[in-house]
Amino acid sequence: MKDYKYIARRSDGSQSDGWIRASSDKHAKAILEERNLHVVLVVPEKTQRKNGPKIKRESIMTCLRELATLRESGMALDVCVYSLIETTDEKPLKNALVKIHQDISSGLSLSNAIESQPKVFPFYVGSMLKLGESNGDLSASIKSVAERMEKEEAIATEIRSALTYPSFLVIICVLVVLFLFSYVIPNFESMISEANKESALAGLVSTAQFINDNIAVIVGLLIALVVYVKYLSDSGKLHDIGLAVLKKLPYVKELVQAWQVVQFSSSMQKLSESGVDLVEALTITNNNVSDVTLNKKLNLVIGRVKEGQSLGSSLSEYSVFPAIVTRLIASGEQGAALVSCFREITKLYERRLSVGIKRALSVLEPVIIVIMGGIVGSIMIVLISGIISINEIGW
Incomplete structure (x- = not known):
């Protein structure tokens, strides 16, 4: 696709x-x-639609909540969207709502109208709304979308707040190192003699001279790197590369897997509760998955389920999720209690995800302090050792 x-x-x-x-x-x-x-x-479209207008997720969530409330009151859908246009202050969001209102007024469904604005709304919104349109409960589907966005935003906010102090430390450390190499270390060049040309101080001075002599080239390379990273981000490759790297890290890969389980089980729970058959529920859930590898595996699982194989054994065959998840799903199928099974899986892995993120972030801060302190400390030790050795020679 x-x-x-x-x-x-x-x-x-x-x-x-x-x-x-x-x-x-x-x-x-x-x-x-x-x-x-x-x-x-x-x-x-080559850019994977990532470089759209900057709209606060809080504004989108509020918009969806208001839309669900207006729809529940019995107001016509086009009138609901028009009301949102009048009350929305954020210009990019208002422009998107105007286009959505025009599409709905011309006979397009809300899900298709929102799908045509992927720079504004997350990729999974359209497919989640199609369920509400098919079962006649659009307001509930809109609320489900808002709840999912709120969960994602809560996790993102927690991570951002926890990374604030470590990011500050990294910036300060980089500035200190740049200051040392630009202004402090070059002053030690006069202390280098034939006797200590192979010393650590001499290597440090040589490095500082190289940086200062090629500062324009280094800055140019950094700018090129930023441009390349932006290109990867716009093309969607950065997300895939980042996810592939995270899935290989010893501890982080478990958090990524936990988040994938939460996405899968929560979607399957809501779809099953609404009476959607298993194959259609799997198809809709798979459309909401952003991980290419997981998407391919779920496509294979859908094929097996269509052939008559159980969901639990299909997931186990392709090692889609941890064994505990597949066992719980298999037991849910045997007891005809898939909905409650998915509900318990969601609760279990949401708890694991929350605890895991807090633990990872609590370890990250001291690790960064040790690494940054080690870099700056090593430079200072070399400088002090050079001064001491010069004094000893003079004495």
Whole structure:
């Protein structure tokens, strides 16, 4: 599946533009035609839609909560969205809501209208709303989306707050090291003689001279690195690379796996509670997965379940999740209690995830202090040792 940028005309002649996920150009055009849109242009999107307008997640969550409340009151969907346009102060969000209102007024569903604005809303919102549209309980689906976003934001806020002090330490340490190499260490050049050319002090002075002589090249390389990282971020490759690296780290990979279990089990719980059959629930859940490797494994699992194999044995066959998860799911299938089974898995791994994040972040701070202190301390030890050795020679 690829992302395509499209420009089309609605039935009333107005322009509609956005993004759509499809397997090919023809598939994308067919989807747009099903939405009663007259295609003008469809081109592959190369940037994975990550560089959109900056909108606070709090604003999006508030918007979704208000939309659910208005919908519950019996107000028509287009009127609900129009009310949000009038009350929203954030310009990028208001512009997105205007486009969504235009799409809904022309006959498009809310899920499809939101899917065409992926720079504003998370990738999983559209597929989660389709469930509410199919079972007639759209407000509940909107609330589920808001709850998921709130969980993600709570975890992100906890991580950001815990990383504030270590980040401050790293910045201060980098500035101190740059100051030492730029202004302090070069002053020790006169202390280097034939007798101590092979000393640590001489190596430190040589390094400082190299940095100062090639500062323009180093700055240029750093700028190029920042540009390249931005390119990876915009193309979606940075997320995949970062996730692949995190999954190989001894302790962090367990946290990543715990988060994947929470996403899977919570989605399956809500879908099963709504009466969605197992294959469709798995398909919708898989559409909400951002990890490419997990996505491929779940596709294989869906194929096995369609063939008549149980979900627990299919997950176990492809080693999708830890053994305890597959055993709990298998026991839930045997006792016809999959909903309660998924609920317990979600609670268990949410607790593990919370405890694991706090433990990892509590260890991170002293580790950074030791590393940064070791770097600065080593430089100072070399400088002090050089001064002492010069004094001993003079004496």
